[in-house]
Amino acid sequence: MRERDNKPGSAAPDSPVRVSQNLVGGLSLVAIAALALWLLRDLDAGSLTAMGSALMPRVLAVGLGILGALVAASSFFHRGLVLERLPLRGPTLVILAIATFAATIRPLSLGSVSLPGFGLIVAAPLSIVICGFATRDARLRELVILALSLTPACMLLFGDLLNLTIPMLPDSIMALFPDGWSQKAMLRASAAAMLAVAAVLFFSSTRSDVGDARKKD
Amino acid sequence: MDTLIANLSLGFSVALGLQNLGLAFVGCLVGTLIGVLPGVGPVATIAMLLPVTFSLDPTGALIMLAGIYYGAQYGGSTTAILVNIPGEATSVVTALDGHAMARRGRAGAALGIAAIGSFFAGTVATMLIAALGAPLTKAALLFGPTEYFSLMVMGLIFAVVLAGGSIVKALAMIMLGLLLSTVGTDLETGDQRMTFGQPFLWDGIDFAVLAMGVFGIAEILRNLGQPEDRDLVRATIGRLLPSRQEMRQSLAPILRGTLLGSAFGILPGNGAILAPFASYAMEKKLADDPSRFGKGAIEAVAGPESANNAGAQTSFIPLLTLGIPANAVMALMVGAMTIQGIIPGPQVMTGNPSLFWGMIASMWIGNLMLLIINLPLVGLWVKLLQVPYRLLFPAILVFCCIGIYSINAQVTDVLFIGLFGLAGFILIRCGFEPAPMLLGFVLGKLMEENLRRALILSRGSLTTFVTEPISAGLLAVSFILLAVAIVPNIRRGREEVFAE
Numbered sequence: 001m002r003e004r005d006n007k008p009g010s011a012a013p014d015s016p017v018r019v020s021q022n023l024v025g026g027l028s029l030v031a032i033a034a035l036a037l038w039l040l041r042d043l044d045a046g047s048l049t050a051m052g053s054a055l056m057p058r059v060l061a062v063g064l065g066i067l068g069a070l071v072a073a074s075s076f077f078h079r080g081l082v083l084e085r086l087p088l089r090g091p092t093l094v095i096l097a098i099a100t101f102a103a104t105i106r107p108l109s110l111g112s113v114s115l116p117g118f119g120l121i122v123a124a125p126l127s128i129v130i131c132g133f134a135t136r137d138a139r140l141r142e143l144v145i146l147a148l149s150l151t152p153a154c155m156l157l158f159g160d161l162l163n164l165t166i167p168m169l170p171d172s173i174m175a176l177f178p179d180g181w182s183q184k185a186m187l188r189a190s191a192a193a194m195l196a197v198a199a200v201l202f203f204s205s206t207r208s209d210v211g212d213a214r215k216k217d
Numbered sequence: 218m219d220t221l222i223a224n225l226s227l228g229f230s231v232a233l234g235l236q237n238l239g240l241a242f243v244g245c246l247v248g249t250l251i252g253v254l255p256g257v258g259p260v261a262t263i264a265m266l267l268p269v270t271f272s273l274d275p276t277g278a279l280i281m282l283a284g285i286y287y288g289a290q291y292g293g294s295t296t297a298i299l300v301n302i303p304g305e306a307t308s309v310v311t312a313l314d315g316h317a318m319a320r321r322g323r324a325g326a327a328l329g330i331a332a333i334g335s336f337f338a339g340t341v342a343t344m345l346i347a348a349l350g351a352p353l354t355k356a357a358l359l360f361g362p363t364e365y366f367s368l369m370v371m372g373l374i375f376a377v378v379l380a381g382g383s384i385v386k387a388l389a390m391i392m393l394g395l396l397l398s399t400v401g402t403d404l405e406t407g408d409q410r411m412t413f414g415q416p417f418l419w420d421g422i423d424f425a426v427l428a429m430g431v432f433g434i435a436e437i438l439r440n441l442g443q444p445e446d447r448d449l450v451r452a453t454i455g456r457l458l459p460s461r462q463e464m465r466q467s468l469a470p471i472l473r474g475t476l477l478g479s480a481f482g483i484l485p486g487n488g489a490i491l492a493p494f495a496s497y498a499m500e501k502k503l504a505d506d507p508s509r510f511g512k513g514a515i516e517a518v519a520g521p522e523s524a525n526n527a528g529a530q531t532s533f534i535p536l537l538t539l540g541i542p543a544n545a546v547m548a549l550m551v552g553a554m555t556i557q558g559i560i561p562g563p564q565v566m567t568g569n570p571s572l573f574w575g576m577i578a579s580m581w582i583g584n585l586m587l588l589i590i591n592l593p594l595v596g597l598w599v600k601l602l603q604v605p606y607r608l609l610f611p612a613i614l615v616f617c618c619i620g621i622y623s624i625n626a627q628v629t630d631v632l633f634i635g636l637f638g639l640a641g642f643i644l645i646r647c648g649f650e651p652a653p654m655l656l657g658f659v660l661g662k663l664m665e666e667n668l669r670r671a672l673i674l675s676r677g678s679l680t681t682f683v684t685e686p687i688s689a690g691l692l693a694v695s696f697i698l699l700a701v702a703i704v705p706n707i708r709r710g711r712e713e714v715f716a717e
Binding site: 021022024025028029032033036039040043044047048049050051052053054056057060061063064067068070071074081083084086087090091094095097098099101102103105106108120123124127128129131132134135137138139142143146147150151154158162163164165166 | 268269271272383385386388389392393395396399403405406408410411413434437438441442605606607608610611612614615616618619622623626628629631632634635638639642643644646647648649665668669672673676677678679
């Protein structure tokens with residue numbers, strides 16, 4: 001994977017602040033080491049015959065701090081690569097999508113805010129659409145179709161076939177089904193409904209969308 | 218010899234069972250799929266699929282996960298040849314000459330020789346594992362905590378030396394990984410270490426969470442910043458079988474690549490990733506006319522492709538015999554084994570022979586399946602390559618979320634893959650490589666445990682590591698390696714290998 005890393009920073013001549021990668025990276029490591037040492041302050045290092053719980057982490061934190069400082073210091077001796085301005089759009093939306101998934105998959109209460117659990121049927125489409133906008137090429141319709149076809153596939157695969165314990169449907173949807181339906185039957189019915197909507201959207205849009213896509217590509 | 222045949226026939230009887238055959242096929246298929254798709258690697262995929270293995274028996278689970286790993290090595294070459302993007306890190310070198318061959322209309326031959334080379338390498342590596350398994354396991358039983366600790370130190374040093382870029386940065390990443398592994402309850406004293414008092418950190422950081430964050434989410438973030446241009450060869454792929462002359466040219470490179478790959482794969486510390494680079498450099502040195510390299514030399518496809526497949530398979534050896542994972546994929550295998558109640562180590566072979574030999578036999582069967590999956594079905598994979606990344610990454614993200622949530626049913630795990638992903642992305646942006654960090658994390662707990670035991674045995678004397686002969690030898694090797702890597706001349710040579 002690293003081989004594809006074509007030296008970020010080498011091509012950022014117009015970046016307003018020119019900070020070296022090594023300075024930022026090294027100082028971050030020193031900060032992590034300091035945090036670790038602070039968290040370990042109350043623990044006992046023991047002795048070599050009877051190692052305490054703090055011995056190994058403390059040694060490691062000191063080592064990390066020294067290496068971090070070396071990396072940071074190296075930025076003063078030779079000009080390394082410049083840190084490119086971090087993009088905002090991608091990371092923000094990706095993190096937001098993950099947080100949305102976490103918040104909706106099952107009941108959540110944070111202080112005074114509480115959300116009912118929505119299950120995978122809501123969590124997955126929401127995070128797909130939010131995450132999709134992390135790139136500038138995002139097209140809403142395409143993402144909705146993706147969400148409405150991928151979600152039921154996951155529901156059937158993980159919930160029906162593999163029996164993983166992931167909440168699938170919220171209570172409000174389950175209440176819509178007549179009594180006597182089993183969990184799995186409800187799951188299959190909702191998945192089928194979503195797939196149907198996805199199919200309708202896909203076929204109603206093929207002509208115009210494919211035309212757009214051709215032009216855009 | 219007789220026992221080897223008896224063992225292998227036991228293995229084949231297990232691996233040829235209908236369920237295991239099916240699971241090997243599923244593993245190889247998924248492996249090829251993610252190998253073909255750039256931006257999804259085996260680490261993130263295996264982490265995503267860990268919960269799927271809950272409902273399987275241990276042998277079946279490991280057969281499937283192993284199939285994903287070596288299947289990805291096959292699939293990666295397809296993308297490298299046809300699109301000039303390495304589908305996997307190990308197929309970077311293949312892209313150089315493989316794609317050049319494709320541009321000259323020899324895509325079929327390149328794909329063919331890659332698959333043939335990989336199959337040959339896979340066969341040899343399987344036999345090597347079978348042959349080395351028993352003696353190495355015996356040797357491992359002689360290892361005490363002192364030797365284990367030194368062996369792991371050597372593994373980490375290997376990882377530093379083999380990683381690209383600055384040695385100091387790689388060392389720092391190892392330290393960070395080791396440090397992260399100490400988060401959580403200390404098993405010996407019961408103390409909470411660096412948990413911020415949060416219950417979800419009491420058990421420490423889950424390896425699957427860290428791996429998925431760093432290899433799944435951070436990878437998405439990195440790819441988002443890069444423009445998507447896929448130079449898909451539109452010309453027909455042509456005949457898949459290489460011509461007789463091409464076969465003759467590739468024979469020696471395949472043999473050398475297999476040898477190199479097998480040797481690098483056994484090294485603790487993710488040697489497999491370097492094997493294709495070494496093979497490429499070697500072929501170029503040995504070639505009559507090195508200027509053909511980069512313009513579509515078939516040797517430069519045959520050698521590295523054999524090397525990466527051999528390396529992927531022999532990297533199972535340290536895990537199966539010593540219980541030490543050599544890379545992130547093997548660490549996930551440890552996770553899968555632990556979930557099934559199996560403690561990896563030398564006792565697996567004696568205590569659970571059907572698992573051990575079944576897995577080895579399935580590797581050969583899997584390689585045979587991959588030949589079929591890859592060659593005749595190549596048209597299907599080409600179609601798949603036309604899926605744009607803008608539709609791929611939301612799917613990867615959701616699979617990551619579902620996968621990690623279903624391991625422990627913890628919402629915090631989901632949030633943590635985001636956090637580690639972001640942290641990993643920033644580290645990558647600062648020129649740090651996450652792979653050594655993961656290895657440090659994987660070995661951290663084992664190292665601390667063995668260090669503690671070794672020190673108890675030696676009554677607190679650190680000299681035990683240099684007075685015990687095996688341990689001293691291992692440490693000497695690591696020291697020499699590190700010293701050699703710092704020597705300027707060799708450094709330059711190493712950078713050249715990576716620059717190509």
